[in-house]
Amino acid sequence: MAVLLAACHHLFAFVKKRLIDAVYRMVYSVNMLTVTINRSLKDSVYEQVASQIRQLVASGALVPGTTLPPVRQLATELGVNLNTVARAYRLLKAEGFLVIRERAGVSVAAPAKAIGPTEQASGLHELRTALARLRQAGMEPDELRRLTQRELLAVIDTPKGASDE
Numbered sequence: 001m002a003v004l005l006a007a008c009h010h011l012f013a014f015v016k017k018r019l020i021d022a023v024y025r026m027v028y029s030v031n032m033l034t035v036t037i038n039r040s041l042k043d044s045v046y047e048q049v050a051s052q053i054r055q056l057v058a059s060g061a062l063v064p065g066t067t068l069p070p071v072r073q074l075a076t077e078l079g080v081n082l083n084t085v086a087r088a089y090r091l092l093k094a095e096g097f098l099v100i101r102e103r104a105g106v107s108v109a110a111p112a113k114a115i116g117p118t119e120q121a122s123g124l125h126e127l128r129t130a131l132a133r134l135r136q137a138g139m140e141p142d143e144l145r146r147l148t149q150r151e152l153l154a155v156i157d158t159p160k161g162a163s164d165e
């Protein structure tokens with residue numbers, strides 16, 4: 001009986017670990033900001049946080065001036081180290097998506113009035129590189145066109161309720 005009980009305990013622990021590893025997600029949602037961490041993805045946690053906030057800003061779901069939660073609060077809600085969130089915020093600041101003010105918090109940056117030639121060339125290079133990688137990975141040209149169109153619409157379409165200012 002003890003052997004059977006021990007075997008069941010080990011089996012339960014194994015299954016529990018597999019389930020937690022497979023579906024472990026932490027979600028933080030407040031004021032139009034929803035961040036989901038999926039530990040089964042290959043992307044690091046800070047990259048997941050940055051990517052999701054970047055998309056929300058680019059789509060207009062987070063408008064300029066929107067205050068984001070403090071590093072400590074978001075890290076606690078997501079169950080991650082505060083340096084992870086701080087790194088994501090610093091990256092987004094460097095990319096021009098966020099403004100970080102000492103003691104005043106983090107907010108969404110207003111988009112630039114015009115793109116400079118250096119930024120345009122750099123962005124186009126990144127876009128071409130991403131498209132070339134997808135094509136080399138086996139994506140057919142028609143599928144690549146559809147994907148590009150869908151992603152472009154996701155970035156430029158403003159969600160309902162957001163202003164077009």
